[in-house]
Amino acid sequence: MALRTILTDEDELLRKVSREITQVDDRIQELIDDMIETMYENHGIGLAAVQVGVLRRLFVMDIQDGNGPYILINPQIVSQKGTQVGQEGCLSVPGRWGDVERPEKVVFKALDRTGKPIKLKAEGLLAVCACHEFDHLNGTLFTDKVTGELIRS
Ligand code: NI
DSSP, X not given: OOOOOOOOTTOGGGXXXXXXXXXXXXXXXXXXXXXXXXXXXXXXXXXXXXXXXOOBSEEEEOOSSSSOOEEEEEEEEEEEEOOEEEEEEEXXXXXXXXXXXXXXXXXXXXXXXXXXXXXXXXXXXXXXXXXXXXXXXXXXXXXXTBOSOOEEO
């Protein structure tokens, strides 16, 4: 495993749409391991592949709920319900935070790291995190969706 460099928001790659993963091969396994290590090292709760410069539809999460790390390959939103507003930040947008509206509950379908189809039912913080990471796959940053003031520190 190896730490990877996290791109920051002046990098145009973060604005691109990531491509589907057609084969969950050794390269993808290595990428997943590196992303998890990089996420933990930087005290993040989620990381999308594009944030380490790989335009592939994959993200990892760990919200410290005892079930992580979550790994979602080619995720799709199946359903969503309700709304919640919470303060978000992003490893690619250092020093800035702001309130974003997200669904309270969201169901994703995806592949796990063995290539097996899975469903993830997320609510609360996990729903926030999953939607934030999913947005990265489409070139969207939380700063695009902040309601109210963007907080800088
Ligand atoms: Ni982010």
